[in-house]
Amino acid sequence: MGRDPRRLEPRWPAATGVLRWRQDRFPGLLARPSGSKSIRACGAGCRGPTFPWHVGENSEVPTYRDHAVVLRTHKLGEADRIITVLSRTHGKLRAVARGVRRTTSKFGARLEPFSHIDLQFATGRSSQPGQRLDLITQVESLHAYGQPMSTDFSRWTSGQVMVETADRLVAEEGEPALQHYQLLLGALRVLNEGTSDGPRPATMILDSYLLRALAVAGWAPSFTDCARCGEVGPHQAFSPAAGGVVCPRCRPAGSSKPRPETLLLLGALLAGRWADTAQASARAAREASGLVAAFATWHMERGLRSMPHVERV
Helix, strand or coil, X not given: CCCCHHHCCCCCCHHHCCCCCCCCCCCCCCCCCCCCCCCCCCCCCCCXXXXXXXXXXXXXXXXXXXXXXXXXXXXXXXXXXXXXXXXCCCEEEEEEECCCCCXXXXXXXXXXXXXXXXEEEECCCCCCHHHCCXXXXXXXXXXXXXXXXXXXXXXXXXXXXXXXXXXXXXXCECCCCHHHHHHHHHHHHHHHHCECCECCCHHHHHHHHHHHHHHHCCCCCECCCCCCCCCCCCCCEEECCCCEEECCCCCCCCCECCXXXXXXHHHHHHHCCHHHHCCCCHHHHHHHHXXXXXXXXXXXXXXXXXXXXXXXX
């Protein structure tokens, strides 16, 4: 006599992660749906009953979407990459993009630095965001800022400093950093399209971004009042370690003495008043760039690797 198929207890391979089942635990499993063919019984050599659905612990993988700017990429294996992005809602994230280094990849070109994209992620297994690598499953391009920048060395190197700065200042992965995201996205847009008051040199746009990014991170410089005692300015001495201009009593050794025009330009760049930068001289712009680079290097504790490649006008 044949055995009752309902009493069988097949085991699925361990690699599928499917636990064994019993008919008493799933009473409707072998029920015949109306209008459908009967489900075949498991015979000798059968790996398990045929189901119209998947039964297992991995039946649903959590996914989420977000807008992001690509900061950098790293090679992984023979054809994959690890993509680091700064997203609007989830902050800085690292995710694996499979097969994007192959010539047949459908979205490899959309995952280059400076790209503004709409991403879909499949959540990784680790419960700790800093150690988790999500999987990129879908990419849609919103703005390809890297393509026009690739023909201009000054804009390209300035953009490299911007994404490196954002990567450095947003240290924690998975923590929202909306201000840094909006600031970086706006800076990349201005590099390609110009400011609200017309085009400006790439180095001037970079200086404005660095000052404002450091201000968002908690290191806002002062270009009018004394950065130490708060005495009302204007003052003449500037010290990166002190946090901006300082009065004669607070002036530390090694402070520089920039021109008043340079301090006015720095204040306009920090506030985003592009109309006030239109008449800035080349000498004031060069001096301002040097002060901004020194200020950023001091407060980020080490220099940016891409900063020496920036062409100063």
